[in-house]
């Protein structure tokens with residue numbers, strides 16, 4: 001069914017169709033609409049779940065950890081300070097191989113306190129062992145929820161997945177979204193039935209202390225499993241297309257890269273603006289394109305190398321910064337192309353704290369890309 | 384079924400009051416129990432990968448979130464209709480309960496989850512090397528409140544976590560001690576028969592941190608109660624409903640003297656401090672009506 005709805009509602013409706021047994025969250029702007037929506041669905045009896053109103057995000061993440069360990073499908077959501085407060089549990093959830101799915105509605109980090117969008121919150125947790133998907137629009141945000149559960153709960157994976165969507169731009173922005181029929185979701189997403197869980201009939205211990213004799217191997221296993229998601233995700237998106245009839249999600253998206261001389265690499269809703277600008281510049285005869293990262297963790301290095309193999313000039317647009325170093329995607333891209341000559345790769349940082357990224361910003365980046373190679377050039381700084 | 388649900392062979396110190404109490408609690412709770420444990424000595428000595436001492440489902444996540452993880456476990460059991468037969472215990476040390484874990488615990492109590500929370504109170508952060516906690520008693524020497532030329536140890540009184548629990552309006556709150564095993568198990572059974580949040584605060588000597596001989600654990604636990612320093616009391620629906628009555632309170636010195644953590648109090652200069660501790664015991668006895676009088 002097609003509806004003109006905000007991203008938060010699209011996500012909430014998608015979550016509802018996945019029927020999590022336990023939902024727990026704590027209010028924070030701009031994430032709040034998602035869980036308010038779910039609370040209403042539970043209150044109306046449309047969704048038969050336990051909705052646990054907690055006293056903090058740390059506890060929200062802990063509640064879903066406990067519930068998924070008993071074998072219930074779970075959901076939580078947060079933003080910014082909430083996500084960072086959760087971060088201890090976020091790392092723990094991945095280490096314990098708990099297939100939690102959450103939405104991160106991306107927002108800047110304090111200080112200064114700022115409720116507007118950038119990607120600094122989720123980027124700060126890229127090393128946690130969670131799969132991270134970044135949505136470009138509301139439709140994709142909803143579709144990624146289905147795919148997130150499918151991946152997280154796959155017995156070959158059993159890793160948590162974070163669906164990131166830009167605060168306000170998507171969470172509060174209205175778009176036409178196709179919310180699928182329940183039978184299609186049932187067809188796509190098998191019931192969650194983990195082989196290992198807290199069960200008095202078969203008592204097991206979870207969350208053990210592992211010393212130097214074991215820790216390295218356990219972390220290596222997790223690392224390998226997260227990387228292996230690179231092979232599971234394309235199958236999941238193919239199956240998604242088969243059932244739902246549309247391309248959505250995946251690892252990366254190439255946009256007009258065939259003969260491109262310049263490309264921007266970025267993630268999230270800004271890619272919509274970049275696509276429009278690419279179209280305008282293409283109409284003027286400029287050979288430009290975009291590589292959109294949909295799955296940021298695991299990092300789809302091979303696909304990125306292939307997609308950009310023939311592009312000599314690459315600008316990475318980060319809406320986050322590793323303070324004192326560079327943008328996070330830029331650093332990953334440089335590492336991927338390390339030892340491969342004949343490329344100019346420049347890093348640009350823009351849009352922090354909700355500063356608009358307009359077509360002019362994108363044009364400015366293409367313009368600067370023709371100039372000297374830079375690693376952490378802020379775009380749009382006022383004097 | 385194994386003889387005990389917390390198996391021997393774990394790595395607790397000899398004479399560990401916490402390992403004794405945890406075994407008693409779980410044996411009383413029975414096999415249909417899921418244990419959620421904060422980080423601390425108990426979790427560390429019982430679950431060194433690839434071994435576990437737990438004969439029931441056990442989960443440890445972090446230092447401060449057992450109450451929230453347990454809330455999720457309980458919610459999941461409720462969702463699957465299993466809460467009638469499977470019970471949940473959330474347990475932690477004094478630090479995990481009354482300091483860093485208090486927020487999550489308060490949330491769990493306030494939300495009314497059907498969970499028994501147990502605090503194994505050894506009166507310091509033992510797992511990390513005997514640092515003071517909010518439940519460290521007045522004038523205890525710990526590694527972060529050491530006695531010295533210008534210090535008589537921990538300057539602050541023990542936080543009243545029991546009354547904090549009672550203030551949440553939960554149906555059952557009780558204290559117990561490793562020195563009174565039958566009483567402890569009776570309280571666990573009583574708590575498990577009540578639906579909703581329950582809190583059990585168990586005093587557990589730690590030979591390593593308290594610096595007493597391992598074979599003194601039981602005796603020291605009893606002395607804490609018999610001096611009035613650790614009142615054994617029960618609250619049902621906000622009202623005191625049970626107390627361990629003392630015929631003739633023992634002087635606090637009897638309890639303090641065998642413990643290295645109070646050694647500095649037995650110097651002439653510390654006489655006033657000793658007196659203060661006696662007054663704390665007296666106040667407990669008065670506040671909770673612990674004295675056995677003719678007819679009581």
Ligand SMILES: Cc1ncc(C[n+]2csc(CCOP(=O)(O)OP(=O)(O)O)c2C)c(N)n1
Nearest residue numbers: 422423424446476477478479507508509510
């Ligand atoms: C967030 C966090 N802070 C600090 C620690 C270190 N730590 C682990 S256990 C512990 C002390 C536990 O004390 P308590 O709860 O009293 O249990 P005990 O070991 O005394 O039984 C500390 C400080 C940690 N694991 N996590």
Ligand code: SF4
Nearest residue numbers: 395396399424589591
């Ligand atoms: S340090 Fe204390 S609490 Fe920890 S295992 Fe040893 S005796 Fe038990």
Ligand SMILES: [Mg+2]
Nearest residue numbers: 476477507509
């Ligand atoms: Mg302790």
